[in-house]
Amino acid sequence: MTAVLETAPARMSGRQRTTLLLLLGAQFMLAVDFSILNVALPAIGAGLHFRLADLQWVATAFALPAAGFTLLFGRIGDLFGRRRLFLAGLALLVVASLLGGLAQTQAQLLTGRVLQGLATAMATPAALSLLTTAFPEGPLRDRALGLNGALLSGGFTTGALVGGLLADVLSWRYAFLLNVPVALIVLAVAPFVVESGRSPQRPRLDVPGAATVTAGLLLLVYGLSQGAHLGWTNPVVLGALAAGAALLAAFWRIEARAAAPLAPISILRRPTVRWGNLGGLLVFAMGSAVVFLSTIYLQDVLGYPPLATGLAFGIPGVAAVFAGVLGGRLIGRFGRRVTLVGGLAVQGLSFATLALLGDARVMYWPLLAALAVGFFGHVAAIVAYTVTATSGLPDGEQGLATGLSTLTQQVALTIGIPLMSAVAAAGPSVLGGLHAAVLADAAITLVGAFAIHRGLRRVV
Template sequence: MSAPTQTAPAPAVAPSPHMTARQKLVLTLLLGAQFMIAVDFSILNVALPVVGEGLGFSLSHLQWIATAFALAAAGFTLLFGRVADLVGRKRLFLAGMAVLGASSLLGGLATSPEVLLVARVLQGLATAAVTPAGLALLTTAFKEGPLRERALGLNGALMSAGFTAGAILGGLLTDLLSWRWAFFVNVPVAALVLVLAPSVITDSRPDRRPRLDLPGAATVTGGLLLLVYGLTQAGETGWGAPATLAALLSGAALLVVFRFVEKRAAAPLVPLHILKRRTVIWGNAAGLIAFVTETSLVFLLTLYLQEVLGYSPLATGLAFGVLGLGTVIGGTLGGRAVGRLGNRTTIVVGG
């Protein structure tokens, strides 16, 4: 009598991971904050001529409304990324959101150019704090795998969409209400995040608490600030002006010093071996070129469309919406293009 044949059990199919209700709320709060940061980059662009007229900015000084924000955001993001590791990412995230809400209220109530510029600097500092802290909280809230990939994918898509939404929303608010609402719209969003986040978001820190690396922080922050300032002065007074040359040369010198400081630092802000990778070099170069050309294009087109062609703020916002739509499509298809064509080919074709 033959033994009964035994069939091997069918392999278990791993269920598709689903987010819990708490994870969905965490994702909504963090993505909402990052989306608001992205919107802030463009929401005031279409209102620049109206703001200048209302507060008495001269045409040559109008760029400082955007530059004051960019100086603080670009100069302090790297430093605040390390500060988040020291004091806690959740704590810095909440502090940044509080500053963002308060500075937006100050900007909306501004009655002089000086007050508005102070508000823009504070908004830039808040952006420099919220961006790295929020991204770190997002990655630690989801374990490595499909859920984290989905969360990061949504974050990238919303950051791209923020430019479009900001341009259209800025034009709509300026046309229907006032340019001041381009600031005021941030206040309730920041308040909602501050109310809900403390009980929902779990704090995270690195396993080993790093040191601050004060020399590195001082040199890279100072170098970035001087470079951005020098580029701004070049557009206002010319490349050969003493102030422009002094700022650019000093900024470049400080960044060179930063490189030598990081070589000897026990806990460097930026491990230099990472910067030597080809993918990082290509990515940084392409990102720098894209950011510089995009932001200058938006500033010049804002003035051209409204001051020369006579577009309303809303029409200008809709025109930038077309550019933003291209950004969203490019951001959505970019990952697939990199997978099929490779990093270098995608960057060259995109450029």
């Protein structure tokens, strides 16, 4: 870390450090909130008497608004003030978490999850754009984004650990209520520390573009999230995917002609935005799928309980945090392209070795070693993709850029697990299906890394 500071053109000011602490704390809380609920799903189902077939709606109710409204809110932050949007998102998160934690019926809990998804769509891109505009492009921003990647991964890991503990020892309700005090602290301090982040230009909102992209993303995410549950040939799934694709195509045409587009085509066509977000799609989709597959392996093949399964991700979580701390230094030494492609390659190759694991309990330790190496590459790639996808843009377009990168993350988390679950389900046995799925996961990651290497070869 010292080396990063020495090569930076300037040290962080006191205001920048406080801003960094607040925004990273909020991002960490949102990451914990995402993973803690996934681990607590069985306990939630038992507590409110969800049928097994309906339990997936606890996750889907969050995923739909979280992905569907992210791009819209990212641009709204540019136009009307990122700090204002960030604080509104956190306030909504408090209300949603209280509603979910105190829910007595399934409808109340699902309403809380929808509101949590909306709050995430508001707060996450706003926090990231406030982070990128608080630091000039270069080593200081790279370091801030590296710490953001470290805490993002650390939040997912901590959420898995805490979720298992709460489900086994206390109550699933604390999975909702845990982030309320953290959000209240950030709400109290942020107005006095964080800059408003409002664009100096007169705000104009592209209503046709906003309507088509939001509806298209909602339908696309719905189709992807329901494909594994209803079947990929189900008419509802195919209809949702087709309608979503048609609306997104209409959005592209609207943006090409709009006087004040929601997402200017010039930005969407930038190689750094395009290839950087492809890297983000791969790293999150394939990484989250391996976490899911590893959970199935630990519980259904090796026979470990939920708490031991959550603890298994502790060592990989430490490796991930270490990668985030070093992320800015890696980019400074090797560049964005090499760090992104190298991180994806490390992730893919490490996760491919999981196909060598058998059904003996001693496999627990080789699994942890492979996950630790893979998570190091995973977070290094997260830092590099975030830097790549948001570099070279003026501050007035950072909300859009971070909205796109956050959208990429949300869509990736939606599609990775269903796709690899389908591969695993087609196997001759649980272990055989898991082997096939991790090999497919690794192959997609490595092919994507090669494509990104060629795509960014003349750019970064």
